[in-house]
Amino acid sequence: MSSRPPATPAVDPDALLARARVTFDIEAAAVLGLKERLGPSFPAAVQKILDVRGRVVVMGMGKSGHVGRKIAATLASTGTPAMFVHPAEASHGDLGMIKAVDLVLAISNSGEVEELTTILPVVKRQGVPLIAITGRSDSTLARHADIVLDSGVEKEACPLNLAPTASTTAQMAMGDALAVALLDARGFGTEDFARSHPGGALGRKLLTHVSDVMRSGDEVPRVAPGASLSEIMREMSAKGLGATAVVGPDGRAIGIFTDGDLRRQVETGADLRALTAADVMHAGPRTLRADALAAEAADLMEQHRITSVLVVDAAGLLIGALSINDLMRAKVI
Structure with a gap:
């Protein structure tokens, strides 16, 4: 056969x-x-x-x-x-x-x-x-x-x-x-559905809070308003966020400085050695509370075309920081 x-x-x-x-x-x-x-x-x-x-x-x-x-x-x-x-x-x-x-x-x-x-x-x-x-x-x-x-x-x-x-x-x-x-x-409702699907994308978006994924303590880059540009760069390099908060004496975040800001300063041809954090920072930075949903952080970054956001407590004191990479690692986005 x-x-x-x-x-x-x-x-x-x-x-x-x-x-x-x-x-x-x-x-x-x-x-x-x-x-x-x-x-x-x-x-x-x-x-x-x-x-x-x-x-x-x-x-x-x-x-x-x-x-x-x-x-x-x-x-x-x-x-x-x-x-x-x-x-x-x-x-x-x-x-x-x-x-x-x-x-x-x-x-x-x-x-x-x-x-x-x-x-x-x-x-x-x-x-x-x-x-x-x-x-x-x-x-x-x-x-x-x-x-x-x-x-x-x-x-x-x-x-x-x-x-x-x-x-x-x-x-x-x-x-x-x-x-x-x-x-x-x-x-x-939506939150009930998320509790039934904690391992899914919707569950992560609705159950993950900023406090779950943010950097805190010594991991948060911060400098004083009078810090020199070289001090700023050392802090940013050490913490790897791509940005640093500028914090006043009372612990409040009064500004933020990012990698993009550095590139723009270089392009102006200014004497960088003479500049301080107060000179180059963005005043009034975007902030979130730790109890906000991580999805809100993602929406805030997308809306304002930024890659990091600072986290503050009820009194406005800096307690954390969050980058778009942190959200991606948590699979929120």
């Missing part, structure tokens, strides 16, 4: 593009169909979930199970405690994870998946509320459910009308609609 692999079938790019566009059309129509059929059961489902003292337990088999995992994750990240329990595993002990204070959100297009329908009577005997997302209102799942959310579709995007495609898109959209409606009803 030949060991040669089968020849790769020839493809028609136009046909492939056409099939993709048809898929988009079918799935878009499936989601729009949900919008048109949405009725009183949806707000009832939202209220039922809001009333639950425990968690939303999402269940589903096969492709509906994959969708269910995503819905559980979306709910949990938007203020609704949720978890996914596999129906087959539930029959072998995991059903103990579901408590009377919980609510089950069961997903099945046919509503007749054996692994799911087998455990429904047990769930109901526990007094656990049951919401169904299903494509068949006359199914076993729908009959057991307290509330039914219709996710039915006219046809799958699969040309054989077999592989779950449009139906799973509809389930996902229904789950997203639930999560967003619940988010809105709970008054879940």
Whole structure:
């Protein structure tokens, strides 16, 4: 027998593009169909979930199970405690994870998946509320459910009308609609979202404060108003900020001098040896409080086209400094 692999079938790019566009059309129509059929059961489902003292337990088999995992994750990240329990595993002990204070959100297009329908009577005997997302209102799942959310579709995007495609898109959209409606009803805000995503970019922007990333103590470059230019340069080189604060006798930042300022002084041809910090500084420097968000520092630098900012306390005393490189290392920008 030949060991040669089968020849790769020839493809028609136009046909492939056409099939993709048809898929988009079918799935878009499936989601729009949900919008048109949405009725009183949806707000009832939202209220039922809001009333639950425990968690939303999402269940589903096969492709509906994959969708269910995503819905559980979306709910949990938007203020609704949720978890996914596999129906087959539930029959072998995991059903103990579901408590009377919980609510089950069961997903099945046919509503007749054996692994799911087998455990429904047990769930109901526990007094656990049951919401169904299903494509068949006359199914076993729908009959057991307290509330039914219709996710039915006219046809799958699969040309054989077999592989779950449009139906799973509809389930996902229904789950997203639930999560967003619940988010809105709970008054879940940007800061709440950030606390659920501390490792993400949004979390860093909303949870990182200037005090978390600023330089402080001896790391802050500072000179007196009477410091010579050579003293200024030594301080800037030693601290590596690319700038130095000019600090008055009372500890307040009265000015700032940067690398760019030095270049401009050189270009003027002035006698640099005769200049002091008070002569070359920018008076009234941009400052922030330590409790400001690091994202505010980034916005301030961008708005004024500067690369460093000084940090002061409530009395206006210099306590820190921050550069754009510090923000980049903290992944705030």
